[in-house]
Amino acid sequence: MRMEEDKLLVRKIKNGSVIDHIKAGNGLKVLDILKITPDNTAVVMLNVQSKRFGKKDIVKIENKELNNFEINKIAILAPNATLNIIKDWKVVDKKKIMMPKIVEGILKCPNSNCITNYEPVKTRFCVEERGLRCWYCERIFRVNEVI
Amino acid sequence: MDDLISIRDLKREDVELILNTADEMEIALRSGKINTEMRGRVLANLFFEPSTRTRFSFETAMLKLGGSVIGFDDPKITSIEKGETLSDTIKTVEKYCDLIVIRHPKEGAPRLAASVSSKPVINAGDGSNQHPTQALLDLYAIKKLKGKIKNLNIALLGDLRHARVMKSLIYCLAMFDANLILISPMGLEIEKEMVQEVKEKFNNEIFQTNDIYAGLRMADVLYVCRLQKERFSDPYEAKKLENAYKVTPDLLKQAKDDLIILHSLPRLGELDRRIDDTKHAKYFDQIQFGVPVRMAIIHQMMR
Structure with a gap:
């Protein structure tokens, strides 16, 4: 029930990136790293219920594909996060963000x-x-x- | 070994090789045998911070190996004063020499030098970080003066937070299974992370105390370092700690009869001059090991 409510809180994006499974509390820091420009719309969801982590944060950014530099920076803050690439409303790629050595x-x-x-x-x-x-x-x- | 930047980069067998080579160098020096293996080679001594023993012993070591030495001990007479970067200085100096020895007040400067130099680089001290060649000569000195390192109770006393030699030495001693006693006044303790790292890596027990009496009683070796005033951002803080620790004849009444005292020198007030004439004082003997150990390091790096 709670998840349904969360989904209703934020609409789907047509194109862009969704960073999921961010440790609760780090969502705003991840957003800060990404340096959002006026061309991107972004939304941060804090303390979303998660089966794996209890609570998690999610960041959605419209019209932005993350580069390796940004992914590596996110990896330091959110080593267990998942990056979903969205094209035409569909998830076309899903990768686990790994902490680099x-x-x-x-x-x-x-x-x-x-x-x-x-x-x-x-x-x-x-x-x-x-x-x-x-x-x-x-x-x-x-x-x-x-x- | 391409460069010698940090004790952390060395394996036990690397250290053993240097100590064994230093033994050979010391025997050869004593016999008066002329060594010319570095003939035609040039060592560049780049000292961005003051030094007496390290600079002179590197210079002597290279000369005793038949090589030559260039360099400076006052960066104000070089293009650094005009704003040249360290990287550019190193890329220039490497064209004139075969080996670079660098001391610098900024931590990590020797690592940077090594990353831009095609010639081997030796760290002769960087800020409060590392002083690996001093630690190697101290290890050699303890081995020579006490006959072993393993299971000795070795007390390190003083400004453990800022003294770079202590950061290198604690690692070296743990690598050779010494029992470590760290004694420092409140506020001058070595970083917790460093102690934890050494404990985990070498499975050593480390005893830490602020009480000089408690630490000294068990020690076979007492290694003292001065207050590193130049590393304090607030000179008033350094002033407050000036007399925080001192080894006196009175204190030594608590010590083991065969305790030896070492010090990397220079000293300020932490070693009472009255102990110079006691059987415990070995800090001036310690100096003599600088040349054979640095000859061994040059030999190993230029092979």
């Missing part, structure tokens, strides 16, 4: 003494169990510290 050129190192904050160099983080380790200064950060 290396995150390059996306994040800024929060260590103010890291060389990457002084030299024109692409940042690089290695994804480890405890968090993201800057390849240059070797410090380890939690996801919420780098996003």
